[in-house]
Amino acid sequence: MKQCLLILSVIGLISLTSCRDDFELEPSFGALEFSKDTVYLDTVFTTTGSSTYKFKVYNRSDQDILIPSIQLNEGEESNFRLNVDGVAGKIIEDINILAKDSIFVFVEVTADIQELTQNQLSFLYTDQINFDTGPDMQQVELVTLVQDAYFLFPERFEDGSSETLSLGVNEEGLEIQIDGFILEDEHLTFTNEKPYVIYGFAGVPSGKTLLIEAGARIHFHDNSGIIVSTGASMHALGELSTDPERMENEIIFEGDRLEPEFAEVPGQWAAIWLTQGSTNHRFDHVTVKNSTVGILMDSNDGGDQPTLTIKNTQIYNSANVGLLARTGFIDAENLVINNSGQVSLNLSLGGRYNFRHCTFTNYWRNGFRQFPAVLIENNLEAGETLFVSDLVEANFSNCIIYGNESIELIFNKVDEAAFNYKFENCLLRFNDTNNRFTDNGLYDFQNTDVFENIILNETPLFLNAEDNHMIISDESPADGLGNPTTASQVPFDILGKNRTQNPDLGAYQSIPFEE
Known part of the structure; x- marks a missing residue:
């Protein structure tokens, strides 16, 4: 009898668990938070890849959420590259963030200044990462300076x-x-x-x-x-x-x-x-x-x-x-x-x-x-x-x-x-x-x-x-x-300061240090 009651209890527990909706994902509803609203990638030489930069995306809510798409505004034509939660690409779909959790977004860039502009030695290249689409879309700006060489x-x-x-x-x-x-x-x-x-x-x-x-x-x-x-x-x-x-x-x-x-x-x-x-x-x-x-x-x-x-x-x-x-x-x-x-x-x-x-x-x-x-x-x-x-x-x-x-x-x-x-x-x-x-x-x-x-x-x-x-x-x-x-x-020091009167040792004439 006790064995039957134990089996019934386990079946009941399974039934209750199977009815829970904890794993149903809610849409993001534009409620994401970001560790950076703009990612500044430092200057890169034309056609040379940058270092990898990162920021975090937070889900502060009590619900697990689904981001239908994360994509560069210029899409496949963008010179930036993304890796979101281990998925690489320029258009990435269906990314989950658990409640009270976060994910990393990694960004790189390789740009040819000749394709971006003509007769400029440097060019400020920008794009945006779009999280979701339509009225719920949120953006993080991307900025880098491309230097010709x-x-x-x-x-x-x-x-x-x-x-x-x-x-x-x-x-x-x-x-x-x-x-x-x-x-x-x-x-x-x-x-x-x-x-x-x-x-x-x-x-x-x-x-x-x-x-x-x-x-x-x-x-x-x-x-x-x-x-x-x-x-x-x-x-x-x-x-x-x-x-x-x-x-x-x-x-x-x-x-x-x-x-x-x-x-x-x-x-x-x-x-x-x-x-x-x-x-x-x-x-x-x-x-x-x-x-x-x-x-x-x-x-x-x-x-x-x-x-x-x-x-x-x-x-x-x-x-x-x-x-x-x-x-x-x-x-x-x-x-x-x-x-x-x-x-x-x-x-x-x-x-x-x-x-x-x-x-x-x-x-x-x-x-x-x-x-x-x-x-x-x-x-x-x-x-x-x-x-x-x-x-x-x-x-x-x-x-x-x-x-x-x-x-x-x-x-x-x-x-x-x-x-x-x-x-x-x-x-x-x-x-x-x-x-x-x-x-x-x-x-x-x-x-x-x-x-x-x-x-x-x-x-x-x-x-x-x-x-x-x-x-x-x-x-x-x-x-x-x-x-x-x-x-x-050697009448002038390395900064061009005259040392012919009261010369100091070394390459520099001395200066007073501020307190």
Whole structure:
């Protein structure tokens, strides 16, 4: 009897459950709520896909609802793309939202500016997402700026391969190749008319000069860069800008992701590579940011003039090294390098170097680093082979070398080659608390033959070093301590401020900081 009652109870429960209408969906009735009423997709280059953006759609009611359609206003002709609750398309039907629940909508865009407009360098492209139709329709606006650009890339062949550049042969005699292409004569001048976007390595052919004009913007795709071959030159000749924020006359090298979240991300592209035998490079009013290696310079051309003359230049957010010179010959003034995953300035395998009013720092925050801001060497270890070369000279005058580690200057010397250096009127961070270098005569800061008028371990008081704002306060210990003779050779700081009277150390003259 009890068993029969139990069966009857279960049947009754099933009957009651089957009569419930909890799973019947109500129309949306225009009562949806959105986390954004307008989705601003950041600037994209023409024909280049954007990042994915998202917003939420809320059902605040006590009923499960059905949205009959979610579609772009321009339908299949729209350059935007949607993914709604896992369903991709431009017109999506019958989307359910449970009571007191929400769904995600993901949006992307790829637009060709030539199809949207004629003879415009940028174009504001818009569309709308329509939720439902008729009187119950609700909309979310979509807005993006499409930027025109010159695109330079390796040729693609019918067999699916692409153009490559040869870097010689490896130890096994096999050819080393990278994705790249040789710049034709018509592409050897980069203007400021519109940005350049480079895929792979753009090669400057022997005997040619790549000229980059003031105000030019050069963007690199992942693992891309510029490579300057034997006998070739690179002249990046920017000018002083009237607006330090906009930097309208500065030449800027950076990645091709324009979204704000990528603005300071290291390692987005490879390097500017000045190969062995290239010559007569000139950089002025240039910013190099977010690369793996900012500038890689292999060897010098053996002449009496510097292979690289670099002025008023900033190198930031390098995943590995800001400026890496192997047996280089560099003359630099008003050069700033900061935030590098390994070393900001690496003078490797000897060479000749003169730095005046430069700021070399490292406030890297993206992980542990084991190297200092400045590393100077007269040798290079490659596998089991040790290469050596004379450090003919490495002169630093009116410079700042600092960072967030205790020791930001290290020498790596072998006796088989010369090792000549001189620091004059410099602020250095070298706080050897563990006495690792006590018996090393290289760091005798009392030896005026190599260290003259040195300030040790006093905070420079940068405006915001972690965010690459390297100007110093007028209360900085570096204020007013520059050698006037050196300052007369570099009479203006990186922002064009006169420093011939009371010169400060580093690339910037100091300013008063607001409280």
